[in-house]
Amino acid sequence: MEALPDEDFIYLGDTARLPYGTKSPQTVARYSQQAAEALAEYGVKCLVVACNTASAVGLPGVRDRIEGVPVVGVIEPGAAAACDASASGRIAVIATEGTVRGGAYQQAILRHRSDAVVFAQPAPLFVALAEEGLCEGAIPESIARHYLEPLFDGATRSPSRPDTLVLGCTHFPMLAGTIRSVVGPHVRIVDSAKTTAHAVREQLQEQLQPAAGVVAGTAGAVRFLATDSVDRFVRIGSRFLARPIAPEEVELIDL
Amino acid sequence: MEALPDEDFIYLGDTARLPYGTKSPQTVARYSQQAAEALAEYGVKCLVVACNTASAVGLPGVRDRIEGVPVVGVIEPGAAAACDASASGRIAVIATEGTVRGGAYQQAILRHRSDAVVFAQPAPLFVALAEEGLCEGAIPESIARHYLEPLFDGATRSPSRPDTLVLGCTHFPMLAGTIRSVVGPHVRIVDSAKTTAHAVREQLQEQLQPAAGVVAGTAGAVRFLATDSVDRFVRIGSRFLARPIAPEEVELIDL
Numbered sequence: 001m002e003a004l005p006d007e008d009f010i011y012l013g014d015t016a017r018l019p020y021g022t023k024s025p026q027t028v029a030r031y032s033q034q035a036a037e038a039l040a041e042y043g044v045k046c047l048v049v050a051c052n053t054a055s056a057v058g059l060p061g062v063r064d065r066i067e068g069v070p071v072v073g074v075i076e077p078g079a080a081a082a083c084d085a086s087a088s089g090r091i092a093v094i095a096t097e098g099t100v101r102g103g104a105y106q107q108a109i110l111r112h113r114s115d116a117v118v119f120a121q122p123a124p125l126f127v128a129l130a131e132e133g134l135c136e137g138a139i140p141e142s143i144a145r146h147y148l149e150p151l152f153d154g155a156t157r158s159p160s161r162p163d164t165l166v167l168g169c170t171h172f173p174m175l176a177g178t179i180r181s182v183v184g185p186h187v188r189i190v191d192s193a194k195t196t197a198h199a200v201r202e203q204l205q206e207q208l209q210p211a212a213g214v215v216a217g218t219a220g221a222v223r224f225l226a227t228d229s230v231d232r233f234v235r236i237g238s239r240f241l242a243r244p245i246a247p248e249e250v251e252l253i254d255l
Numbered sequence: 256m257e258a259l260p261d262e263d264f265i266y267l268g269d270t271a272r273l274p275y276g277t278k279s280p281q282t283v284a285r286y287s288q289q290a291a292e293a294l295a296e297y298g299v300k301c302l303v304v305a306c307n308t309a310s311a312v313g314l315p316g317v318r319d320r321i322e323g324v325p326v327v328g329v330i331e332p333g334a335a336a337a338c339d340a341s342a343s344g345r346i347a348v349i350a351t352e353g354t355v356r357g358g359a360y361q362q363a364i365l366r367h368r369s370d371a372v373v374f375a376q377p378a379p380l381f382v383a384l385a386e387e388g389l390c391e392g393a394i395p396e397s398i399a400r401h402y403l404e405p406l407f408d409g410a411t412r413s414p415s416r417p418d419t420l421v422l423g424c425t426h427f428p429m430l431a432g433t434i435r436s437v438v439g440p441h442v443r444i445v446d447s448a449k450t451t452a453h454a455v456r457e458q459l460q461e462q463l464q465p466a467a468g469v470v471a472g473t474a475g476a477v478r479f480l481a482t483d484s485v486d487r488f489v490r491i492g493s494r495f496l497a498r499p500i501a502p503e504e505v506e507l508i509d510l
Contacts, residue, residue: 228281
């Protein structure tokens, strides 16, 4: 919304079946396809798979289901940004269990930079912390140390230490302050949400008509769809989006 | 299995859509009914809704769907056991967000003991800790203090302090040691799994034929059904059951 203020957005959260990060690739792919089909019915001109786990395993299936609409995942932009940010090529990725196990970040980073050394670490408790809004203080710090100290031990400027950390899950930027306090000031932290927004902007400039909203005078409209619990969507979504979401803005749908 | 060694068991884990603890009552009820219908097809003689959240909101719907089969939830036995265990009637319950919000434990305890004072505390991070197997050490201890110190502050033998704590989620007994270390030695800890097993034994003695397995010579057979990820079911299930589960024992089904 910041990168493309003239566009209209429709956001679907599969809140009935989240989290995706602990599911099998087959199930994530199936659920992602169902979500993409539901969004395609709204006549979208571009689809962002804004979940790292779904991007890691579900992109080919999503592309098959909604032909003619460009599909942007979050792994490729995140991997490209990490390769640009890293001086040493030593890149750490924290993500869900499913994203790490599938190896999508590792492969994407090596495609961009064949000399890279990738350290991938599942950090599943970060998801629960972000959902609960427990992002600062002793508890998230001790969990951040648990996941990150094995990757970032040793002297701050040691050449063997990664110089870049990819936040490979939509939830992790909520914990950015705590993560920063553990890895120290010299590590480049890459948030794939930002780099994905830029990738979408490029895609729209290259391939697509200008924003329909600009013509219709409704530029920047946002609509939310959820598969369960409008209350919880409003409560947690407002925190993630950093602006209040009203219950009337959220429509309950079934996938 | 310990309480009824002659019975055969069939266990269904809706691993594709877990956790239930953060979903709306409507969705939990719908998923619970689907699970009950799937189990009814196996000709069960008794159905245990062995999930606190599903018991809290899904029992009536489950009973409607599988008529003629007794359905035992975990809330009633847990509440009864807590009322028996408590001298003061001051009872704390930790559970998922959904279980606490629905008020099922609070109501069940007050039905058993109208003078009880119930303190209900959601403890959602305990679910993630148990799933990850991070049950001992500094991290679970700090989280246990976060949830439990507000309930159990003050002098250990203060009359205003609860004297009984109900572990109102299937996952929480995995953290019993850590929970004990926070609440101290004088609090009675009630695990609704054990009290439910006794309730099932009573139900079977009162109403039902003796175990079919005893006649067929297959007593004690166990079968596992999961809706996703046999690997993960084997890994986490073995820890919860405290015995190895082989992948061949687990059948993948769709709900």
